[in-house]
Amino acid sequence: MLAKIISKIKDEQNRVAHDLAKVRPGDGKDVGYEFGHRQGVYFGLQSALQLIENLLRDQDKDHDF
Numbered sequence: 001m002l003a004k005i006i007s008k009i010k011d012e013q014n015r016v017a018h019d020l021a022k023v024r025p026g027d028g029k030d031v032g033y034e035f036g037h038r039q040g041v042y043f044g045l046q047s048a049l050q051l052i053e054n055l056l057r058d059q060d061k062d063h064d065f
Contacts (some may be wrong), residue, residue: 006052013045 020038 002052002056006049009045009049013049016042017047017063028033 016038020035020042
């Protein structure tokens with residue numbers, strides 16, 4: 001189950017990165033906002049992955065004792 005969650009987060013992160021690469025200067029009215037928003041989503045997903053990894057690492061440490 002957890003592997004599916006991690007996979008979905010990584011898939012979404014890849015989708016956001018792909019969308020981010022498509023934003024070009026001059027497309028739309030507020031490219032800077034859209035670029036920043038997508039960057040925030042991308043790094044938010046990265047933070048979620050790091051949180052899961054840290055929780056798993058801490059859980060493994062608790063079981064080692």
